[in-house]
Amino acid sequence: MTYKPVFSRSDVEIVARETAFQGFFSVQRLTLRHRLYKGGWSESFTRELFCRGxxxxxxxxxxxxxxxxxxxxxxxxxxxxxxxxxxxxxxxxxxxxxxxxxxxxxxxxxxxxxxxxxxxxxxxxxxxxxxxxxxxxxxxxxxxxxxxxxxxxxxxxxxxxxxxxxxxxxxxxxxxxxxxxxxxxxxxxxxxxxxxxxxxxxxxxxxxxxxx
CATH class of the missing domain: 3.90.79.10 (Nucleoside Triphosphate Pyrophosphohydrolase)
Structure with a gap:
């Protein structure tokens, strides 16, 4: 098998995490950044994460x-x-x-x-x-x-x-x-x-x- 992932979990930085919604399910709002394939780090950006487990x-x-x-x-x-x-x-x-x-x-x-x-x-x-x-x-x-x-x-x-x-x-x-x-x-x-x-x-x- 020749495929090998380029990055690991350590190549992502969570800057902030908060609960945006809590009901039958929950939604978290994450501010994060990660390493780029071309080198260096991305700018910080926000993503919502639907949490089901x-x-x-x-x-x-x-x-x-x-x-x-x-x-x-x-x-x-x-x-x-x-x-x-x-x-x-x-x-x-x-x-x-x-x-x-x-x-x-x-x-x-x-x-x-x-x-x-x-x-x-x-x-x-x-x-x-x-x-x-x-x-x-x-x-x-x-x-x-x-x-x-x-x-x-x-x-x-x-x-x-x-x-x-x-x-x-x-x-x-x-x-x-x-x-x-x-x-x-x-x-x-x-x-x-x-x-x-x-x-x-x-x-x-x-x-x-x-x-x-």
Whole structure:
């Protein structure tokens, strides 16, 4: 591998940091400067940082039936869409609680949003959702479930969650992906990973990993 980053964290100086907004989420206002590729330092400038922290999502697969368990729920980020309703078909996902590992959070969210118990939890990847303006970093996992009795409506009332469990065949989910019906980054990444490793997962292969 020939790529090597030019800069490190020490090549950025935070001059000032303040909370610009605190609500369900928070926004920080940073004044900073950084080293330039052409040499020297940039002038100080201001950026707003949308603070969401760590999150994780889990692609739930029943290899015996070759079905996926997804969830559908209202998403305010799609409220201004004119050609679709603001409900999204997604992976089970959630935010990290204090003193909780990413793996623990993934298992908790599956129970809260589907009532299912997972096995064979496998890491797929980490990624930044929108690093131009947000600190949110997402871990994506694959896990196996028994989808025989999956279904219903779940979620925590205190968090205003109204989550419908949706069971689809793998082929149906891939078709919805190709049609643009499934159009959120976490689900796209997970389903494309599933396409790469589908045969091995059905055969019970142990060689599948997120780094392949």
């Amino acid at each position: 760590r999150a994780a999502g889990v692609l739930l697969h029943d290899p015996k039936r070759d079905q996926l368990v997804l969830v559908e729920q209202f998403r305010v980020g799609q409220i201004d869409e004119t050609d679709r309703a603001p409900w999204a078909l997604e992976l089970v996902a959630g935010m990290l609680d204090a003193n909780e590992s990413i793996e623990q959070m993934a298992m908790r969210e599956v129970q809260e949003e589907t009532g299912l118990t997972i096995s064979n939890l496998r890491f797929i990847c980490d990624y930044y959702n929108s690093p131009g303006g947000s600190d949110e970093r997402i871990s994506v996992f694959y896990a196996q479930v028994d989808a025989a009795n999956a279904g219903g409506v779940f979620g925590l009332d205190e968090e205003h969650e109204d989550i419908k469990v949706v069971v689809l065949s793998v082929s149906e989910a891939i078709e919805l992906l190709s049609q643009g019906v499934i159009d959120n980054a976490m689900a796209i990444i997970a389903l494309q990973w599933l396409q790469l490793h589908h045969s091995s997962l059905l055969s019970g292969g142990n060689e599948v990993s997120g780094s392949e």
